[in-house]
Structures are given as structure tokens and as C-alpha cells.
Amino acid sequence: MNIGLLLFIPSREVENRILAAVVAAGFEVTQAQARVLMRVGRDGTRLTELAEAAQVTKQTAGFLVDQLEKVGYVERVPDPTDGRARLVRVTDRAKEAVPVANAEMARIEAEWEQHIGKRRMGQLREALEMLGEITDPYR
Amino acid sequence: MNIGLLLFIPSREVENRILAAVVAAGFEVTQAQARVLMRVGRDGTRLTELAEAAQVTKQTAGFLVDQLEKVGYVERVPDPTDGRARLVRVTDRAKEAVPVANAEMARIEAEWEQHIGKRRMGQLREALEMLGEITDPYR
DNA sequence: TTGTTTTAGTCAGATGCTCTGATTAAAGTA
DNA sequence: TACTTTAATCAGAGCATCTGACTAAAACAA
Secondary structure (H helix, E strand, O other): OOOHHHHHHHHHHHHHHHHHHHOOOOOOHHHHHHHOOOOOOOOOOOOHHHHHOOOOOHHHHHHHHHHHHHOOOEEEEEEEOOOEEEEEEEEEHHOHHHHHHHHHHHHHHHHHHHHHHHHHHHHHHHHHHHHHHHHHOOO | HHHHHHHHHHHHHHHHHHHHHHOOOOOOOHHHHHHHHHHOOOOOOEEHHHHHHHOOOOHHHHHHHHHHHHHHOOOEEEEEOOOOOOOEEEEEEHOHHHHHHHHHHHHHHHHHHHOOOOHHHHHHHHHHHHHHHHHHOOO
């Protein structure tokens, strides 16, 4: 079986379940918004960086940040080091979603480990981290 | 690092590169169309089955099959066993894309094996196949 | 300093993919 | 036969994404 599909299936499982958990906890956010939100750093991140990290155009990132801003999950503040730029920052309200997402992620990992064993989980993670070195465009 | 993201990055790499190779070979097809096309079986597949396999609604599958039909990559024939249904079949023209996709897949796997080693590739595949047992909704 | 080029972001417009809800026709069932 | 389920389509809508054009600030070159 095609390794692309083998990778895709569990990755979608993770995405779907984490989003479902966050939505169930009362956060109204879409998959696309979440992908952008996930990439916002501690001290704020520029739109251009978000676009690169999420693999979308600046326009798309801007569109999604507009929506996130409208519902109060991010805010835009001026970048003190560059008059053209603004920093996107996660609000306290949105930060409350983090533990929800982490808990679901831990649950998924536990289920997987239960099924394939601790050893194989370790091998899986090791192989994926190394693959990231050659497939991740953001590092 | 989040294992969902670790899985997603190489899976996207595979999808992007295979699509790019197929498009470069002169086939005009989109990612969404390709995902449906990939699921059409040897002797034809019903729209409903395609929708399930590709994780989309029947309407979406129908929309994509319409486009694929328009450019001549699939055809719809009556299902002899059920008057309501029709079978979607891949045309000879579209079948020519298969070796192109396979060649690119082989190239990717070779690159990965070069980077992480044969042993880890084997472990990766084994772990993913086992994970498929609990995460793949179509088996 | 002034002029040119690059960079950060936005505006406008279009397309593509996906969904929900309603409908038609055939098949299966009581 | 009458009812229910299934396969597919029609109609309408929303979201995500893109390309191209633009503005303003910053960086750089002469």
C-alpha cells in the first residue's frame, strides 16, 4: 500500500479528533483557522510567516486571521521593529484551548501505543522526525 | 513535536509530488479529482462507494466525477446489477497516468530510504500499516 | 540625500471544493 | 400492493484558496 496514503490516514485522524475535541469544548474554529492558529508563536507572528508556515498565500492567511480576530481568538498589534508589519497574537481566550488539544493528543497517542506497542511508537516517531528533515519546508 | 504534524508533512510531500509529476506529464487533474480517481477500481466503482472511500459526500464525489468525465478520464456506465446505479470506470487515457505516478512514488521512497536507512523505512511502514488498522475507516 | 527595489500587508475578483436539503427513480420488504 | 431504503442528481450556499493589482514602509544604491 502507498506510503503517502498510509501517512495521510492517521494524520487526518489526529487533525479531525483534535478539532472535534476543541469544538466540543466550546471553541468555534474551523480546520483551516486552526492550522493557522497553531503556528502563532508566543510573542506574536507576522502574517507573512504564518502564511509560509501554513503553506498558504498571504491573502489566505489574512482571510483566516480576519476571521480569528473577529471571534476574538487572535489580535493584531503593531510590530515595534517594522512599521509595515503587524504581529498576530493569540488571545488569552484562545489559549484556553491548548490544554484541550493537548489532552486529546495524549489520548490518541495512548491508543496508538496500546495498539502497536511502545517500541514501534518510538520507531515511528524517530523515522518521522528524520523524514521531517528532508520534507519539512520550514526548518 | 506533535505526531499529527509529523505525519502530515511527509504525506503532503507525497501528494504534492505525485500530483506535480502527473501534471508535468500532461495530465490535467486537480488534487481533489486525483483523490477520487485513485479509488476507482478495476471493474468500475459506484459513486456512493467512491464517496465513502474518499471521505466526501455523494454530491462532492459526483461533482468531481462530472469534471473527470468531461475531460475524459472516467466514464459512467450502467450497473447491470442495479438499475439505479452507474459504475464509474477509468478510461484508457487516464490509465496512462498510473506508471507516471508509480515512478514518482518509487523515487520518493528511494530518497527517503537514502536518508533514514532501509531498516527505519521498514519500521515506519510496519508501524503505519498497524495504525491503519485502527484509523482507516475503510477496511 | 534621493531614487530604486524589496518587503508586509491589503483589496478585488474569481475559482474550486465542500456541504445541507430536497427530489427522482429503482430496488427491497412487509 | 404499499412502504421504506438506496443510488444518484439538482439547487443553493459557504468556506478556502488562488492570481493580480495596489499601498506604504523599509532597505539599499548611487
